[in-house]
Amino acid sequence: MSQFNNQRYLRRKFVNGLALSISVVTVIFALTFLVWILWTLFSQGFSHLNLAVFTKMTPPPGSAGGLLNAILGSVYMVLFATLIGTPVGILAGTYLAEYGKSGWLAPTTRFINDILLSAPSIVIGLFVYEVAVNSVGHFSGWAGSLALSLLVIPVVVRTTENMMTLVPSTLREAAAALGAPYWKVIVNVVYRSAKTGIMTGLLLAVARISGETAPLLFTALNNQFWNSDMSKPISSLAVVIFQFAMSPYEDWQHLAWAGALLITLFVLGLNILARTLFRSNQSPS
Amino acid sequence: MSPSAQNKNVGATIDKLFRLTTMFFAFLVFILLFGIIITLFIGSLPALKAFGPSFFTSDAWNPVTVQFGGLVPIYGTFITALIAMLIGVPVSFGIAIFITELSPVWLKRPIGVAIELLAGIPSIIYGMWGLFVFAPLFADHVQPWINDNLGSLPLIGQVFQGPPMGIGMLTAGFILAIMVIPFTASVMRDVFEIVPSMLKESAYGLGATTWEVVWNVVLPYTKTGVVGGIMLGLGRALGETMAVTFVIGNAHELSPSLMMPGNTISSALANEFTEAVGDIYTSSLITLGLTLFVITFIVLALAKLLLIRLALREGKQS
Numbered sequence: 001m002s003q004f005n006n007q008r009y010l011r012r013k014f015v016n017g018l019a020l021s022i023s024v025v026t027v028i029f030a031l032t033f034l035v036w037i038l039w040t041l042f043s044q045g046f047s048h049l050n051l052a053v054f055t056k057m058t059p060p061p062g063s064a065g066g067l068l069n070a071i072l073g074s075v076y077m078v079l080f081a082t083l084i085g086t087p088v089g090i091l092a093g094t095y096l097a098e099y100g101k102s103g104w105l106a107p108t109t110r111f112i113n114d115i116l117l118s119a120p121s122i123v124i125g126l127f128v129y130e131v132a133v134n135s136v137g138h139f140s141g142w143a144g145s146l147a148l149s150l151l152v153i154p155v156v157v158r159t160t161e162n163m164m165t166l167v168p169s170t171l172r173e174a175a176a177a178l179g180a181p182y183w184k185v186i187v188n189v190v191y192r193s194a195k196t197g198i199m200t201g202l203l204l205a206v207a208r209i210s211g212e213t214a215p216l217l218f219t220a221l222n223n224q225f226w227n228s229d230m231s232k233p234i235s236s237l238a239v240v241i242f243q244f245a246m247s248p249y250e251d252w253q254h255l256a257w258a259g260a261l262l263i264t265l266f267v268l269g270l271n272i273l274a275r276t277l278f279r280s281n282q283s284p285s
Numbered sequence: 286m287s288p289s290a291q292n293k294n295v296g297a298t299i300d301k302l303f304r305l306t307t308m309f310f311a312f313l314v315f316i317l318l319f320g321i322i323i324t325l326f327i328g329s330l331p332a333l334k335a336f337g338p339s340f341f342t343s344d345a346w347n348p349v350t351v352q353f354g355g356l357v358p359i360y361g362t363f364i365t366a367l368i369a370m371l372i373g374v375p376v377s378f379g380i381a382i383f384i385t386e387l388s389p390v391w392l393k394r395p396i397g398v399a400i401e402l403l404a405g406i407p408s409i410i411y412g413m414w415g416l417f418v419f420a421p422l423f424a425d426h427v428q429p430w431i432n433d434n435l436g437s438l439p440l441i442g443q444v445f446q447g448p449p450m451g452i453g454m455l456t457a458g459f460i461l462a463i464m465v466i467p468f469t470a471s472v473m474r475d476v477f478e479i480v481p482s483m484l485k486e487s488a489y490g491l492g493a494t495t496w497e498v499v500w501n502v503v504l505p506y507t508k509t510g511v512v513g514g515i516m517l518g519l520g521r522a523l524g525e526t527m528a529v530t531f532v533i534g535n536a537h538e539l540s541p542s543l544m545m546p547g548n549t550i551s552s553a554l555a556n557e558f559t560e561a562v563g564d565i566y567t568s569s570l571i572t573l574g575l576t577l578f579v580i581t582f583i584v585l586a587l588a589k590l591l592l593i594r595l596a597l598r599e600g601k602q603s
Binding site: 012013015016019020022023024025026027029030031033034036037038040041044087088091092094095096098099100105106108109111112113114115116118119120121122123124126127129130131134150153154157181182183186207210211212213214217218221238241242245246253256257260263264267268271275 | 296297299300302303304306307308309310311312313314315317318320321324325327328375376377378379380382383387396399400401402403405406407408409410411412413414416417418463466467470494495496497499500517520521523524525526527530531551554555558559571574577578581582585586589
């Protein structure tokens with residue numbers, strides 16, 4: 001009898017040890033790929049990063065050049081997408097947080113917004129193609145911005161709502177007791193105390209769209225030349241990387257690595273900035 | 286009317302205006318979803334009229350004779366996502382267990398940050414890494430082994446036979462797995478953390494091992510949340526474009542082998558949409574896009590509902 005118990009005990013111990021070792025292995029597995037991907041990116045990227053990348057235009061195959069027009073295009077489109085998406089997102093988020101206690105619109109919108117948050121970005125690109133490219137007859141930087149702004153909106157709506165609901169209702173009541181109308185309460189009290197949180201959301205949204213390629217493929221298309229006219233096809237870093245990396249030309253592939261490094265540094269930098277901003281806000285200072 | 290009463294009136298009007306403005310923008314978000322579905326549906330009408338429901342069962346894809354069918358990309362989308370789930374879910378589960386149950390406190394944050402970094406890397410980087418680094422390695426070292434050892438199995442052997450090219454469905458699925466791990470793992474970690482420690486401690490008090498606590502207490506308590514997290518990852522895997530486009534090989538041929546190049550809906554769109562000539566070709570691609578959107582919508586909606594159900598139960602208990 002005691003023999004049987006002992007065996008059972010050993011078996012349980014063994015299963016436990018095995019399961020927990022596998023759990024440790026999975027963590028190592030994930031970390032390996034993180035380090036591997038970053039290492040490849042840094043070693044390839046830095047060895048092909050030089051001044052020409054920032055000062056020259058994208059070259060025709062087989063010759064040297066840079067990524068200046070692509071960087072400019074990306075900056076333009078991300079900037080305008082943020083300018084379009086932010087107000088829409090903040091106001092919609094305000095409705096969900098402040099007026100969303102009753103009625104059908106708020107819960108449904110919240111649900112739809114969460115789905116849009118993870119919806120395939122290439123489908124957003126298709127939608128904008130139908131709306132802003134096909135109907136106009138040509139690709140344009142505006143269409144690219146619009147597609148990106150549709151990716152900004154769900155992120156901003158989500159964080160705005162979360163951050164505004166975190167603001168204690170006593171603050172609102174105190175302001176209301178002083179006779180402030182509700183819109184003033186929201187603008188002067190709630191927005192002000194949720195400011196850092198909303199900013200965090202905004203940074204995360206910018207980080208998300210900076211690396212996006214799929215929605216730009218058939219909205220902004222690409223442009224080999226210097227272009228600052230948003231109503232024409234415009235180049236972007238992500239699309240250029242895609243085109244150059246898939247090409248058989250070594251010069252192009254090298255530029256793609258340099259561009260990939262730039263995008264990743266920018267995106268990860270924004271992510272880290274957003275998190276430190278948020279943490280310093282959370283801790284009582 | 287006294288000035289103060291007038292002031293109050295103006296205040297009330299602005300109040301109403303403000304409310305209506307925010308409501309309008311919320312409505313805009315609400316209507317966006319239907320806008321997408323309706324627009325894509327209109328765009329896909331020419332193809333649906335030309336091919337009817339057989340579009341979804343035909344594996345034809347011939348721009349010259351204008352014959353299109355969606356079977357190959359739809360099949361590819363599901364198979365790559367399935368591979369991603371088979372690898373990604375157990376790994377995410379292991380990571381979540383490690384963070385919530387095993388990790389010393391000082392290690393929790395760094396690992397959390399590392400997982401977030403993995404989620405923050407743009408998908409195009411995964412694609413480039415997959416094409417230039419992973420695929421050659423996979424072709425030289427892993428695929429010959431799979432061919433030799435799994436290729437001769439009865440019945441399923443066919444699935445693992447194929448030229449070791451590096452690119453193909455298996456590679457795409459594997460890279461997708463790495464991409465969905467951060468999303469699934471962080472949802473699992475979050476839901477594992479809501480398990481009341483009293484429940485866990487009473488199991489420990491009865492002499493249960495850590496694994497038994499996880500399997501018999503934590504998992505049953507959080508199963509809706511875990512499934513929600515898996516579905517969220519699945520939604521990502523189905524719709525991911527760039528990482529897949531680099532390594533899938535863009536071939537419109539149906540093959541039982543996972544080693545062969547294939548196509549997914551998103552990679553077909555990325556590769557062919559701007560080059561598509563003619564209404565039917567474009568419209569066929571839009572139909573594929575609509576299909577993808579509907580599939581991911583269903584998956585994500587289910588994920589969301591499951592997570593909401595878990596949150597509701599949480600609310601009732603506390």
